[in-house]
Amino acid sequence: xIVLTQSPDFQSVTPKEKVTITCRASQSIGSSLHWYxxxxxxxxxxxxxxxSQSISGVPSRFSGSGSGTDFTLTINSxxxxxxxxxxxxxSSSLPWTFGQGTKVEIK
Amino acid sequence: xVQLQESGPGxxxxxxxxxxxxxxxxxxxxxxxxxxxxxxxxxxxxxEWIGRIYTSGSTxxxxxxxxxxxxxxxxxxxQFSLKLSSVTAADTAVYYCAREAPTKIDYYYYYYMDVxxxxxxxxxxx
Numbered sequence: 038x039i040v041l042t043q044s045p046d047f048q049s050v051t052p053k054e055k056v057t058i059t060c061r062a063s064q065s066i067g068s069s070l071h072w073y074x075x076x077x078x079x080x081x082x083x084x085x086x087x088x089s090q091s092i093s094g095v096p097s098r099f100s101g102s103g104s105g106t107d108f109t110l111t112i113n114s115x116x117x118x119x120x121x122x123x124x125x126x127x128s129s130s131l132p133w134t135f136g137q138g139t140k141v142e143i144k
Numbered sequence: 145x146v147q148l149q150e151s152g153p154g155x156x157x158x159x160x161x162x163x164x165x166x167x168x169x170x171x172x173x174x175x176x177x178x179x180x181x182x183x184x185x186x187x188x189x190x191x192e193w194i195g196r197i198y199t200s201g202s203t204x205x206x207x208x209x210x211x212x213x214x215x216x217x218x219x220x221x222x223q224f225s226l227k228l229s230s231v232t233a234a235d236t237a238v239y240y241c242a243r244e245a246p247t248k249i250d251y252y253y254y255y256y257m258d259v260x261x262x263x264x265x266x267x268x269x270x
Contacts, residue, residue, distance in 0.1 A: 038207075071256045080240055080260040081191065087247065087256070124191055128244075128255050132206040133181075133193040 039063050041125050043136035051144045056112040058139045060125035065105045069129035072101055072110045075138075076121045084123075085110065117143050146171040148241050148261035156235075156268050162228040166241030166261060173222045174199045179244035179255060180224045182215060184237040185263075192237075196244060197224055231268045238263040 040063040050056050060070065068088040073081035083092050085101035088108055098113040112119055120143045125136040152164035166180070173180065181196040195205035197215045205213050209228070217224040228235060240263045244255040 069254050073257075080263050081257075082260070083256065083258050086258075087254070126191075126257070131204050132208075135191040135193070137190045 038132050039066060039127050039130055039134050041127055041134055041136040043123075043125060043139050045139060046137065047140045047142070049142045049144050050115050052117055053114050056115050056119075056141060058110045058123055058141075060103075060108040060110070060136050062106045062108075062127060066127045066129035068104050069127055070101075070103065070108045071126045071128065072099075073124045073126060074119075074121045075124065081124060112141075115141075115143070119143070146243060146259050148243065148259060150239060150241050150261045150264040152264060152266070154265055154267060156231055156266060157270050158232055158268055159230055162226070162231050162235060162266055162268070164226045164239055164241075164264065164266070165223050166225070168222045168224075168243075172219075173217065173224065174219050177246045177253065179246075180215075180217065181242045181244055181257060182226045183240045183242060183257075184235075185240070186234075186237045194226065194228075194239075233268050236266065236268045238265050 042061045044059050070088045072085040074084050075081045084099050088103050089101045100111050102109050122138045122140045124138050147169045149167045156162045179196040182194040185191050195215050197203045197217050212229045214227040241261045242257040243259040245258040246253040
């Protein structure tokens with residue numbers, strides 16, 4: 038199975054700062070990489086699909102990039118409501134897998 | 145807008161079978177080329193994909209759970225279900241159902257999970 042490794046595991050950030058989360062796949066997955074946000078006691082919410090495609094209703098400060106094995110989620114100008122765990126997910130090869138998650142805390 | 149809702153017992157005894165149902169509202173489970181998935185998350189941990197079903201009944205399972213998992217669909221009730229047999233404490237988790245939406249790229253369909261249920265907590269304990 039394809040292993041997704043996120044870094045960092047945890048990040049404490051000041052509002053308005055820029056946040057960068059990376060996701061590395063154990064083998065090439067093309068652009069079949071998606072990002073989710075999960076707030077405490079909520080289900081995951083789709084943020085970005087196919088590495089860089091935006092989702093209707095998601096603030097424009099969230100963006101994604103990458104292809105092959107290396108991907109990045111960027112949050113420009115972090116807001117307090119962005120405190121959450123962020124997960125990458127691959128749908129290139131079954132079984133689908135997720136990264137271990139990155140927790141973003143607001144200072 | 146399509147919504148998903150998980151239901152089922154919150155407490156299951158060790159060695160028994162966990163049974164959950166996901167009810168789809170706001171649209172037909174049979175419309176479109178969607179897959180319907182189950183994912184779980186132990187407390188404080190990450191997400192694990194369990195498996196999925198197409199409305200034709202075609203299934204894919206995570207090899208790590210394949211010997212214990214059965215996913216089925218009831219189109220007349222607009223529901224799909226999960227059965228996980230021989231449960232242990234390690235199966236204690238929040239269980240989510242989700243819809244996998246397709247995107248056609250070249251000649252192939254690729255999927256992403258666009259709609260999730262709110263999740264239901266299942267505890268395995270005697």
